[in-house]
């Protein structure tokens with residue numbers, strides 16, 4: 001027998017610190033419908049750390065960064081996976097869960113990093129630097145992953161680069177992540193010119209102004225930020241590492257130099273920490289809403305497919321990373 005479903009009303013406690021009471025009624029219908037549909041369709045909802053709190057805390061089964069989402073979906077018995085995130089994340093989920101139906105609520109939820117490079121660009125880089133291994137960030141299409149030797153995340157990029165035993169490595173597509181890793185290793189890194197449109201906008205001057213306005217603030221930056229920003233921060237790490245840092249160190253006051261919803265989602269878990277919130281929105285992440293998650297489950301849309309031959313090669317690059 002099924003246990004009873006939570007209701008939107010019972011979920012409000014989770015988000016009352018970040019969603020004002022006046023906004024809450026706009027969400028309750030969709031939340032109740034999604035919770036019912038999720039069970040009827042034997043679906044799991046994966047939500048990236050940059051999703052808004054009513055998605056992240058009220059309808060998601062699994063939350064985290066893109067790779068954690070795809071990996072954790074592998075251990076579920078779900079028939080359907082709804083990816084509340086951007087397209088490359090849905091493709092990665094499909095690569096690792098080929099027998100499940102993977103849905104993305106909005107096909108236009110893209111990514112400036114993933115869009116900065118194509119499979120033929122990677123082939124050209126290989127021609128230009130023969131024999132140099134290609135490390136590809138997970139924020140890329142399956143077609144780009146398929147051209148790569150190995151994938152990496154912002155959390156494991158250094159370990160992946162150093163695992164290859166090569167004096168030179170091509171690291172795609174995020175120029176800043178590549179330069180931030182180059183600062184930590186003797187291996188020569190050849191970078192591409194891709195940037196995350198959210199993280200590239202932070203500047204060292206932003207951090208200096210924050211430190212003046214909010215004395216003793218702890219500044220955490222994502223490694224997709226420019227190296228000059230990372231140098232001014234107290235700590236740089238992936239979304240998972242930033243969240244861990246707040247949990248372990250419990251700074252009295254913190255600012256996360258990353259996408260806006262990340263602070264809201266972490267703040268829910270740490271009422272004792274003051275979150276200072278200058279942040280940048282990712283317009284792609286914000287295309288996902290409760291309404292289109294509901295429509296995805298109701299109408300089985302939009303089904304994400306990856307060509308079988310491409311998927312096979314892309315999966316290999318992801319699996320090599322998981323083995324490091």
Ligand code: SF4
Nearest residue numbers: 111112196197198282
């Ligand atoms: S935050 Fe940056 S890396 Fe993430 S989806 Fe948006 S544009 Fe892409």
